Amino acid sequence: MSASRQWEALSPALTPWLLETVRTLGYANMTPVQASTIPLFCSNKDVVVEAVTGSGKTISFLIPAIEIILRAGSIPRGRVGGIIVAPTRELASQIYAVLNSVLEFQPTEPTESTILKAQLLIGGSATVASDVQKFLTDTPQIIVGTPGRLLEFLGSPHVQSSSLEVLVLDEADRLLDLGFDKTISGILRLLPKQRRTGLFSATVTSAVGELVRVGLRNPVKIVVKVGDGEREQKVPTTLSISYSVLSPDSKIPSLIHKINTLKYKKAIVYFPTCASVVYFYTLLTSILPKLQSSKSADAQVFSLHGKLPQGPRTKTLNSFINTMKKSVLLTTDVAARGLDIPEVDVVIQIDPPYEANMFLHRAGRAARAGRYGEGYLFLSKGREEGYVDLMEVKKVRMHEAHEIELSGLKTEFYKCLRGWILDSREKHDMAVKAYVSYVRFYTKHTMTSIFRMNEFDFVGFGRAFGLLRLPSMPELKSAPNIPENGWLTNDIDLDAYRYKDPQRELARQEELTDRAAKAAAKQGPPKAANKSWSEQSERRERRDHRREKKRTKRESKAAVIENDESSSDNEEMEEDWKTLIADRKKKRKANVSEMAFDL
Ligand SMILES: Nc1ncnc2c1ncn2[C@@H]1O[C@H](COP(=O)(O)OP(=O)(O)OP(=O)(O)O)[C@@H](O)[C@H]1O
Secondary structure, eight states, rough: OOGGGGGGGGGTTOOHHHHHHHHTEEEOOOOHHHHHHHHHHHTTTOOEEEOOOTTTTTHHHHHHHHHHHHHHOOTTTBBEEEEEEEEHHHHHHHHHHHHHHHTTTTTOOSSSGGOOEEEEOTTSSSOEEEEEEEHHOOOEEEEEOOHHHHHHHHSSSOOOTOOOOEEEEEHHHHHTTTTTTTHHHHHHHHHHHSSSSEESSOOOHHHHHHHHHHHOOEEEEEEBBBEEEEEESSSSSTEEEEEEEEEEHHHHHHHOOOOOSSSSSEEEOOOOOHHHHHHHHHHHHHHHHHHHOTOOOOOEEEEEEEOOOOHHHHHEEEEEEOOOEEEEEEEOGGGGOOOOOOOOEEESSSSOSHHHHHHHHHHHTOOOOOOOOEEEEEESGGGGGGHHHHHHHTTOEEEEEOOOOHHHHHHHHHHHHHHHHHHHHHHHHHHHHHHHHEEEEHHHHHTTTSSSSGGOHHHHHHHHHSSHHHHHHGGTTOOOTOOOGBOOOSSGGGGOOOSSSSHHHHHHHHHHHHHHHHHHHHOOOOOOOOHHHHHHHHHHHHHHHHHHHHHHHHHHTTSSSHHHHHHHHHHHHHHHHHEEEHHHHHHHHHHHHHOOOOT
């Protein structure tokens, strides 16, 4: 161990109780990023720090932040001395917990009023007003929060931030990305320029460079490398990453195979959208027990995504962290950055993420602080295989996984899936939502040379999601080999395919009756009565009918697959299509960043 990695190297610059605390917390020596960052950040330098996931960046900004505030002397009551910003509620809560575990050890002497306190500010729980009230009552000097809530809080006339000494942006590249940048600029405008600022991430991007230009003074860039020259890499050395090239229908069976056979305490599985997490969580919790081999211990499955209300979101994460059972968390990128759950030893990515850096953050939930971990990536056959080379350029190396014999499991899985989906119409609706969100995710991929929509296997994924019929969506318009009317099955009696929820089922039945009545009205009087009509009136009738048809077609502009109007089955499912189209239109109005953050 080099001398510079020993905590003593920071003495006497660091307040003695802080030095004792880090050792009490079990950190025998500094990690490389701590050894490089703490002395500089403490010595009044602004810092931009890049170091791999799980390398101990949290302590490397918390210790200096506390030290800087302590040195500044007592911060007047009701004034903010330090702010730490994180992009997600989970990460902010985690940083707040680590901060409190350090502050717990501060001496209570000489006076109670000098004791440092922290407050957590995140959306989804208390109101801003109650946050402000708590701030005025507790008078904390350090605030940890997510950008939106923080901006509202700092905007309150009761909150004074002119005494701010130190600002930290954790996952800085994410915070300066589209979507957060305006909020962060708003926060910066409310803060004094005379302060220390630290930006931290495993992936420092050009967005961070922007902030360096506008918001930091003479910053020092600290890059902690793993490996040298040719061998340099952007992931921890203890992380082994492999990839499998799979057909759409092999992805979920492969996931099940891994859940059942890999050795792990906790595993995290990343899906691209909230709707996919909801769908595959519901599906897998129902069918996994049937597909588990007798040898494998049952894994407890959890789901976490950004559309869950805050209560269940926190509860799920805590349950996943605290369970003693073998467990699997199905999630989105909401849990990709910063989360430190030491027992996670496997990370599976069902698809490469929306942008390349996210891959590192996801994979980095395993192999933290020197522990061994495994990452698995599923790629679709074809151009997606180019992702491996692209990541190699980005200094992330992976090897091809051994092929697994899946045929038996696949047959079993699709049998279970079909039985499960036919059990109620709600399940098909869920599958459609997941599929649509998946296609939409794919269209928005940033690496368009690899993730090409014109090579997307709409039918293969439709089957893999268990769909009976492809939803009508513009993306299908120019797609080849789409079966007639989007049907992926021909042996379903849709009239008998019911919702479990009686109210939804009643609404469907009413809709059916309504449609039947409309269809009958459209057909006009019976043929016999028409016999006496003049040729002219018959022509007019045909023309009106054509116009009516055109009008209906215009109204469902986005409907791509032509519908056979004689088929009541088709008409019945058309409503689902229209809802999806309306949803899509609404979403299309939202900007790209919102889509990217649909976590
Ligand atoms: N000096 C140390 N010695 C041993 N373990 C440490 C030390 N400092 C931090 N750790 C542990 O390392 C783990 C990872 O730390 P941390 O969460 O700060 O990583 P990070 O670099 O911020 O990762 P990410 O980029 O994923 O956010 C934590 O469990 C933490 O307790």
